[in-house]
Amino acid sequence: MSSAVQRPASDPAAAWVRYTPGQRLLRFALYLVFVLAIVQSLRTIDVIPEFLYDAPAQMADLLNRMWPISWQSFPGSIQRALIETLHMATLGTILAVIMAVPVGLAAANNLTPNRVVNFLARLILVSSRSINSLVWALLFIAIFGPGPLAGTIAIAFRSIGFVGKLLGEAIEDAQPGPIEALTATGARTGSIIAYGYWPQIRPAFWSIVLLRWDINVRESAVLGLVGAGGIGMALNSAMDLFQWDKVSLILVLIFTIVIVAEVLITRARKALL
Amino acid sequence: MKAAVTAPDSKPFALSTRAKLGLALIVIYALFAATQLGFSWERFEAGMGHGARFLARMFPPSTERLDVLWKGIAESLEIAVLATTLGIFLALPLSLLGARNLMPVWATWPARTFVSLCRALHPVIVAIIFVKAVGFGALAGVLALTVASIGFIGKLFTESIEEISLKQVEAVRATGASFANVIIFAVLPQVFARFVGFSTYQLDSNLRNSTMVGIVGAGGIGGTLFSAFQRFDYDFVCTILITIIAIIMAGEVLAGIVRSILLDNVTLSEMLRRKGRADSTPRPIEDDA
Numbered sequence: 001m002s003s004a005v006q007r008p009a010s011d012p013a014a015a016w017v018r019y020t021p022g023q024r025l026l027r028f029a030l031y032l033v034f035v036l037a038i039v040q041s042l043r044t045i046d047v048i049p050e051f052l053y054d055a056p057a058q059m060a061d062l063l064n065r066m067w068p069i070s071w072q073s074f075p076g077s078i079q080r081a082l083i084e085t086l087h088m089a090t091l092g093t094i095l096a097v098i099m100a101v102p103v104g105l106a107a108a109n110n111l112t113p114n115r116v117v118n119f120l121a122r123l124i125l126v127s128s129r130s131i132n133s134l135v136w137a138l139l140f141i142a143i144f145g146p147g148p149l150a151g152t153i154a155i156a157f158r159s160i161g162f163v164g165k166l167l168g169e170a171i172e173d174a175q176p177g178p179i180e181a182l183t184a185t186g187a188r189t190g191s192i193i194a195y196g197y198w199p200q201i202r203p204a205f206w207s208i209v210l211l212r213w214d215i216n217v218r219e220s221a222v223l224g225l226v227g228a229g230g231i232g233m234a235l236n237s238a239m240d241l242f243q244w245d246k247v248s249l250i251l252v253l254i255f256t257i258v259i260v261a262e263v264l265i266t267r268a269r270k271a272l273l
Numbered sequence: 274m275k276a277a278v279t280a281p282d283s284k285p286f287a288l289s290t291r292a293k294l295g296l297a298l299i300v301i302y303a304l305f306a307a308t309q310l311g312f313s314w315e316r317f318e319a320g321m322g323h324g325a326r327f328l329a330r331m332f333p334p335s336t337e338r339l340d341v342l343w344k345g346i347a348e349s350l351e352i353a354v355l356a357t358t359l360g361i362f363l364a365l366p367l368s369l370l371g372a373r374n375l376m377p378v379w380a381t382w383p384a385r386t387f388v389s390l391c392r393a394l395h396p397v398i399v400a401i402i403f404v405k406a407v408g409f410g411a412l413a414g415v416l417a418l419t420v421a422s423i424g425f426i427g428k429l430f431t432e433s434i435e436e437i438s439l440k441q442v443e444a445v446r447a448t449g450a451s452f453a454n455v456i457i458f459a460v461l462p463q464v465f466a467r468f469v470g471f472s473t474y475q476l477d478s479n480l481r482n483s484t485m486v487g488i489v490g491a492g493g494i495g496g497t498l499f500s501a502f503q504r505f506d507y508d509f510v511c512t513i514l515i516t517i518i519a520i521i522m523a524g525e526v527l528a529g530i531v532r533s534i535l536l537d538n539v540t541l542s543e544m545l546r547r548k549g550r551a552d553s554t555p556r557p558i559e560d561d562a
Binding site (some may be wrong): 239 | 355482484
């Protein structure tokens with residue numbers, strides 16, 4: 001920010017100016033672009049007013065149908081779907097870590113000092129993150145057919161970008177001292193990674209994996225909406241059949257596992273770090 | 274490591290028993306979960322065959338219905354812009370209310386509960402509820418992503434407000450400033466940089482999520498993508514996916530430019546001189562979807 005302070009040397013009494021005209025112009029241009037984008041979006045977006053007028057009535061109707069929650073439909077298929085969801089999230093995370101570690105290592109410039117390899121690895125990471133997990137699920141349903149296999153692999157592919165990017169950043173932040181010392185002893189790349197980088201990135205690694213598992217629990221709960229297994233499939237069929245009391249049960253269950261997952265990762269982080 | 278001293282012939286850096294046990298447990302769990310989910314090698318192999326055919330049908334990407342593509346993309350962009358704007362404007366007062374160093378307990382806990390409630394629900398589930406409430410279309414998408422934005426930036430804003438230095442707050446308060454002036458001149462300048470960082474990140478994240486809410490009927494390119502899947506127009510699917518990736522990459526570059534203008538005060542000539550610059554603002558580690 002120091003460059004922003006402009007004090008004309010010739011005239012000590014001159015008013016203090018925070019920004020140069022060029023900086024101010026750029027800022028105004030930026031704000032103008034924001035406002036234009038917002039105005040343009042407001043003007044062209046499709047809103048059907050008739051639908052908006054009866055929104056309160058529709059909400060009341062929805063809540064009315066959701067109550068009372070149909071607890072008795074929990075044992076059986078919904079319980080199985082819930083456990084399936086947890087398995088999908090966990091297995092997806094394990095697969096993602098296995099696939100993301102090499103990409104993350106290739107994306108870190110200090111470990112892989114090769115611009116082309118870095119760029120390719122980053123491209124993989126960005127593509128993985130740009131495509132939503134629901135879209136990944138659609139792709140894998142087209143390949144493996146509907147079911148938890150497609151969902152698990154979708155979760156794994158979506159997580160590569162997240163795990164790989166953060167892992168790559170953690171590696172780039174590592175202290176070069178121990179690495180240089182190991183290189184000086186003539187250690188192989190494998191040994192340098194295992195004894196130079198790993199001890200430094202271990203806390204980051206575990207928190208990335210735990211965080212991703214938590215996100216994956218949430219994601220796997222909705223993947224079933226497109227047919228990729230888990231509790232989302234039960235949610236989808238309950239909605240298609242207008243069994244709103246069952247829908248509310250499933251929403252409560254999803255909410256519960258999300259909270260439980262969050263509590264678990266907080267505990268695990270304390271134990272591991 | 275002790276073993277290496279007593280028995281020189283063993284491997285010096287062998288895995289500890291605990292690490293070995295942990296790895297074994299993970300492998301056993303993975304096998305158990307795979308059987309529970311009904312995975313089998315035949316299915317995987319058949320999938321590989323399908324995958325090859327699927328990829329073959331995706332290329333070359335179709336350029337036939339560019340008008341449909343453009344309409345969906347424009348709607349997605351509109352959803353992202355409006356949801357981010359609404360989300361920021363609603364999250365700002367909520368995070369001021371939720372900051373424990375500025376507000377009494379009776380104000381913080383309702384604000385914090387509301388923000389964490391917004392965070393706990395997946396955007397797609399919120400979108401389903403809004404589709405029922407306000408009907409199919411972009412409005413449901415805007416509302417759903419607004420809720421998600423409140424949950425995400427509300428939490429990060431609150432945390433950064435709680436980390437400010439109270440000395441400046443005290444100094445401004447000592448001049449007899451009103452509460453609003455304390456907020457405007459002592460609190461906000463300290464957190465502005467992080468706010469810009471979080472907001473650009475949220476725009477990026479809403480852009481990605483706006484492609485998804487369409488799958489449940491809440492407007493945007495997601496609906497187009499879903500129907501292309503259902504009609505097996507895989508070449509059009511490929512076009513849509515490439516466009517989405519390109520837009521998100523462009524969005525990251527734009528976010529970098531916004532940050533450099535607002536935070537590093539670059540001028541136009543400086544910006545043209547060095548195009549790529551290292552990201553100096555810390556990005557939130559959390560990726561919401």
